[in-house]
Amino acid sequence: MVSFILRRLGIMVLTALCLTFIVFWLTNLFPNLEKLAKTQGNFRMSDEAVLTYLGNNGYLQPLPVKYGQWLGVLPGYVIAGTDGEMRARCATGGQDIADAARFCGILQGNWGYSTVFRDDAGSIIATRLGLTGKLMFWVMLLMVPGALIIGVMAGMNEGSRTDRSLSTVSILSTATPEYVSGVVFIAVFGTATFGMQWFKGTATAAMDDANFENFFLPVLTIALYGMGYIARMTRASMTEVMTAQYIRTARLKGVAFSQIVLRHALRNALIAPFTVIMLQFPFLLNGVVIVETLFNYKGFGWTLVQAASNNDIELLLGVSIVSVFVVLTTQLISDIGYVFLNPRIRIA
């Protein structure tokens, strides 16, 4: 098992390297850099001035070198600027170049500086991630049991009326994207239009003090979307299991229907959805971006939008590397869980 996890971790690191390199390359395309120079300097900069700025700040080094520095495996640049000033990547905030560390990248915990928030990117990401974590926790708490219950109920009696109505609900819920359901929820429950203003239309207050009133709508919006999909997977897996020979064996042993479902079918039926739940995670991150913006909840997704729309390269890079790790970690958990649920692939 240990070697299995180690191997998976290795693959994960490799994938993360590739993915971040791609993001790094995209954010370091010249038009982006040009925009950066102009926002940092002034918008009527001449092309030469832009180049000088970029050169002085190490942006014109070859891409792999820049990537290495950003990662922290190559020493940070020290460049004698055209204006005669020495600039070093690792000397920030007026630090003396001689005192500065040689390496300063992600690996050294140096996530760079956010130009939008005028703060250290690392700490921004940490707080925002915490907020999103809170949101996701409640989403999972609502979505997973809900989806499993719906799926199992629908799948245990294929073709029954319960099955048909539940299946319709799940298809509807997957077919409705968050930006539609979110807007509808805000309109119906967040305003006085329909006389059902039970919840708040904004979740800003939930950042410090979440309660049912200000937090339920965003949680529901994300959860609904993922729920339909997982419910349908669970249903498919459940119907298949219910026709298996060993279920007939149980029935012919005289096991009651409820016990057949709980003791015999459930574990086998959950193997497939479990993987799906974990793989759902990346898709939920999509929803997070939309919902956080919609409800003005300043979490990770909201930050991503801010960073992207303001060309905040360092923050954007930080956000993407965290996303990549979140996605890969969920996959690892999914694999391990699969092995755990399915005794047939127990690992020595």
Place this chain on the structure above:
Amino acid sequence: MDCARKASRTDTVPGQTRDLTHSDEVPGQARDGTTERTKHLANPTTAEPILEIDRLSISFFTRLREIPAVMDFSATIMPGEALGLVGESGCGKSTVALGVMQDLGTNGRIVGGSIKFKGEEMNTMSPARLREIRGSKIAMIYQEPMASLNPAMKIGKQLMEVPLIHDKVNEKEAYARALEVVTDVKLPDPKRILNSYPHQLSGGQQQRIVIAMALMSKPSLLILDEPTTALDVTVEAAVVQLVKDLGRKYGTSMLFISHNLGLVLETCDRICVMYSGEAVERGSIGDVFDDMQHPYTQALFRSIPLPGADKNDRPLVAIPGNFPLPHERPKGCNFGPRCDYFQAGRCDQDMIPMVRVAGDDRHQTRCLRNHEIDWNAPVTAAATKIKHVPGQVVLKMENLKKYYEVAANALFGGDRKVVKANETLSFEAREGETLAIVGESGCGKSTFAKLLMGLETATDGQILLDNISIGDVPIEKRSTKNVADIQMVFQNPFDTLNPSMSVGRQIIRALEIFGIGKNDTERRARMLELLDLVKLPRAFADRMPRQLSGGQKQRVGIARAFAGDARIVVADEPVSALDVSVQAAVTDLLMDIQREHNTTLLFISHDLSIVRYLADRVMVMYLGHVVELGTTDQVFSPPYHPYTEALLSAVPIADTRVTKKHIVLEGEIPSAMNPPPGCPFQTRCGWKSQVPGDLCDTQVPPVRLLAPGHQVKCHLDDATLAAMEPVIQIAAE
């Protein structure tokens, strides 16, 4: 009381005759004649039947139509009695069993008749009462053991469930009982077994667990639906023996479903033959086997290779035509279109009723002409065929070895292990000869076929085709001629044909590959000839594989193999996936083509009956070793290799005149990954004690020549070998 009940029903139901015959089935009937096989019963005279099925009809409802799967089926099982239910695939055997269990799925429904369990009507039982009965009073075992055990639940838990539900005992008591019953079914190390998952056991062990589960609460009725079809012969014999012993020990009645007449003979007291949803004949084993009264039963017996059948002098008689689909049954007698005694105007009019055969015990048949047919008339001998004399040697194996290296752990590697799939194989095959290769799963039969075909290359040794070595030439490098020369017919006709290509196209493809014919017209002509050769109508060229029956698909497979005028055909269990009535036809076809083309046939099989029928020479393999090789007569009569002896004893023979020496092998076939030291058969051999010292445990026996052409790999001395008795003896008529 019974008579009154029946009589009142007669009034309400049309079809007098049937009702009269049916009332022969009342329990009282058992009073006058009990067959000798039922004599062990405690007291059959006063007993009430355990199960009484009365004119049961079951249909499946699909979107298109109603499928009448079972019609007018009656059967009675008395306490301690075992009833065999035989018939071809799709005739409704399983449907009857599931009907008894009241578990026909969402689209199946009982549309008529009654099923009484100990006098209690089951069709109207409440779900709660049904649950009470299932698993405790009636238990069922079905075909695939692996699929009937929950893969995510430990064996122990699955077993304990039965007493926990039905006897309301506590966990500890339930565990104790599980342990006891696992010991009962003779599994080694019961504690470990209880603590393992199904996939950690072998097929035979799983089937024993399923049996243990069924016997857990000592049911009064056990339904077995082809319980051993997926198992090897020697394992099958042991499992059947076990079921018989336990059935006797607990006084369990049995409904034993099988397509194997021999197995029914060995296990049952009574038999019911089904054809296309109906019972066509039923009676005691003795009556039906020796004094059959229905043309279908007769045809069935004539199409299976019994001792005495011979491919030249007494060939098998195949049943012509095909089985009708449930919704395409003919008017009148279902068997009419295939019956030799069919009489237009009589047999194709009304439903044929079941009538009683005078004089026999509860013996009935569904044939109008049973009094007119001379049942003792000899088989109208299909022209005897000339015995073929094998020509010169075409294929020669010399010290062939094939070792596979496998990772010990499929997922993560680990130490590499060597699997010795074939161990120093030497033999030769002559032109026009049939050489049978016999052995159980894992003995290396298929590896050998792959080597010959060039799908794998040999680790060591040589394969000589016409004295040219081909053993280390993989198939991509072989010349077209070479590839066309050696062809194969596969076990499963269902997955060897491309489902999206018409039959004609597939044969033409084969012709193209072998470079036969100059253009498409020539190839097309040749393809039609090939269809003639395998006795398929030429119109089949345009059919898709899914429109063919199993037997027809296998014929296409044979046509493809002979497309390039193969000189050597390897047939890997070519008929084992087919129904008995079709097996005969396909076997005969293979033999005919062989005769015509002087082909060398390597016939791989585990079915010794068919091997005896068609092989010239037999090679018996066990765990990669050739343990015996000789002419068919030499192998089938003593002296035997101990393994051959056990195999012969394990094969069920559907002939009441045959008496067999009873040898049950203990234990499982060792894994090829971990073979025992010394003689490969030493873990299960019953003769081991006759060999002095620990020779069998430590040394691989040398190949010994007992007679010209007869070799055996065993340490037993000549005197012991010579003193061996024949396993199969046929009583004089």
